[in-house]
Amino acid sequence: MLEKNYQPSEIENRIYRAWEEAGAFDCMRPERKAAAPYSIVIPPPNVTGSLHMGHALNNTLQDILVRFERMRGRDVLWQPGTDHAGIATQMVVERQLMEHQEPGRREMGRDAFLKRVWEWKAESGGTIVNQLKRLGASCDWRRERFTMDEGLSRAVLKVFVELYRAGLIYKDKRLVNWDPKLLTAISDLEVQQVEVKGQMWHFRYPLADDPTKFLTVATTRPETMLGDGAVAVHPDDERYKHLVGKLVTLPLANRLIPVIADEYPDPEKGSGAVKITAAHDFNDFEVWYRHREQDYFRKQLNGGLINLFTPEAKMNENCPEQYRGLDRFEARKRIVADLEALGLVDQIEKITHVVPHGDRSNVVIEPYLTDQWYVDAKTLAKPAIEAVKSGKTNFVPKNWEKTYFDWMENIQPWCVSRQLWWGHQIPAWYGPDGKVFVALSEDEAKAEAKKHYGRDEKLTRDEDVLDTWFSSALWPFSTLGWPDKTPELARFYPTTALVTGFDIIFFWVARMMMMGLHFMKEVPFKDVYIHALVRDEKGAKMSKSKGNVMDPLELIDQYGADALRFTLAAMAAQGRDIKLATSRVEGYRNFATKIWNAARFAEMNGAKRVAGFDPKSAKETLNKWILGETEKAVREVTEAIETYKFNEAAGAAYRFVWSVFCDWYVELSKPLLTGADGAAKAETQATAAFVLDEIVKLLHPFMPFITEELWRVKGEEGEARKSMLALAEWPKLAGLEDAKADSEIGWVVDLITAIRSVRMEMNIAGGVQIPLQLIAGAATKARAERWMEALKRLARLSEITFADSPPKGSVQLLVRGEIAALPLAGVVDLAAERTRLEKEVAKCDADIERVDKKLENRDFVARAPEEILELEKERRRDAQERKSKILEALERLKGAA
């Protein structure tokens, strides 16, 4: 016996365990050897993270696809795993050390620190996996991987070495985005442009020839002036032409720097003269690069590039003594003050400008000249662009392809080295002279070094680790066992679909494309489904600081995983953010209850599954009708999931279950289930059980827990079922739609609805039973007799009789062209009834007029397609007929008055 209400919390854990024990999510199950493979790799969450709403959406959608395909008989692999998330994880552990007032990572040293991170991983690493299970994610957990486990590390090593040997990874000295808080280089993608209020300082640099005259430059970062190598002006700028080639004095540093001509300065902007600090500004670096062979740069220290800030945030020896070792903002203050004292500050403007910030540290990024490792992304991007152009990989929705192309076609070298400890250490060793040996192991590097130097030399390994996204880029093949030739790799690569958020198209999708194509010679996935962000109900991004974060686990506790999943699916329309309100989750929790109660109804009425029940054998009109409706629903849901229209799939299932099955089939089946006709009763029980089974299958990808539970409980002859719904066969129905059944049930529905409506309008109390008189032909009479009991119950009728004309003073309804009369003279106000009918007539007139207008339009008649023309004509006929019937009814009413 089912409980009255569905209690998700009592069932979900048990069901999930049952799936795992049955190996329901295992790929390569023996019975599916011949089945077509279907694979998805999970976007690996941070191993020490916890489930947020974005994960909930992302994994719900994947789970829908995976469960759907599993039921369709495919050999499904949903490959799970977690990411080591270099910067994020290292930051968390460092914060912990600080909170516990323990020594910092530099004091404790690399090995001890890494030990701590591994401990933290061991401690918190299972959290997110368990949370995914609570959501119902049907991953093959046997195959769970971690980006820093042994196998994946081997893949990283091999990729790095091979790309290096192919010249696609190289070390280069160029400007990087330096994060002064985390003390590491980061990639362009990790830089966020933030609009801030700031100031623009205008400084006067005295001319060397004539110190009473000045050249004015402007800057937003005064402290960088100490590293200036030149002042640039536009070659056509008449104001400065005479100064080109002359020297100016760099104040405070007391160096002479040249005035050079370059296209870069915009004469319209500021003073038109730009200070060139090549080691601290990307544009200035370009200017320097163009002029690097000129004497005036060559003579300068360090090839003309003066680095002010070392990784320890100290200023180096090129910096005047009094500013050394200062924090950059402190240096800024002092330099401005000192220049002011010298009378060299021309003006200070208040401005709003965009300043680069580190996405993790949230501090201002410093362009900084260092040696880093780069991937030649431009070369790798070419086949990755081609693969999407040729349709080997498809983006859904398609418009994301443009974003992908824009970025890929302008791709910059990818800086992959990070000055962190947590991650894959770069497999590069240096000899005493700085010569680099990139190799799969230290031994291999030593051997190479010996060959090079002719003797054993002490080698030191590169301290840096790789960008986290480097290992993520290999995920679709590294998780399948690459570089080994595993059966899984052969079977499941390329994967079928990738489901991810638009925010990591560049970080992840693009890079998987590049690496997959390079190393596997095939795209990593055929479809990329890009979903939107989950926002709060007002449309704001969820963030801890705003306090508007919704916790998926709390929602699961409160409403059940199925309700949350269904909500996310129902709202996942392509190309639109999800604004999530708890009222929606509550609504779909109610839906779960509704399904539960429909099953309870079936149970109470002895609707048990009949083995071998053939839906085509149904004789009863009602059963034929619901079977046809089921077929329609199956078709809609199937097509929608196939095309990644999750919201349409969820909507179709919802409407079918609630508005069709519960609202009408259940109600109309009651007389059959309690009636005397044994054959009809048995068929209805079997049909109800059959349709309920189909419902539970259709909903399973969306609501796996409740459906699995109902499947289990509602076995044949009431026995608990041994098989798992997760492995059951997806509904396949055909040839069940029946026009005659549709028409009869449609009439019943229309009649009941019309009577209910008029009862309300006439203020007839719900408990009052009223008589109905049908003025109808033989066919309708037969129908009415067949549906007598249901009609009486659902429309609250005392009796149904038949007559040739309506009794005097009755309320007259037009249902499918025939009059249904409610003899209510004395009960209802006849004047009100007259008004009601007059309104009906007016409505008909409006309809007729609208159609007439169209039909009078020659162009319409000449150009509209045949079927539209027919439709309109039919509408006119219908409205006309309706109108005349109602007019007759009005006459009769008047006659009665």
Next chain:
RNA sequence: GCGCGCGUAGCUCAGCGGUAGAGCACUACCUUGACAUGGUAGGGGUCACAGGUUCGAUCCCUGUCGCGCGCACCA
């Protein structure tokens, strides 16, 4: 500056060349034998605005206004 998207019922959103839909909220009524986490009925929309294409535009095109996002630049 370049690109993408969005303005549809009070709210959150579907839809999309052929008479506007859902959920929530609202109003009224109903404890009828699956379900009050329910049922029944109802109110509520010049589909942002202006042009154009079309027999016909909420839907396609152009522009305007408003909002959001991404990328690039800013001495």
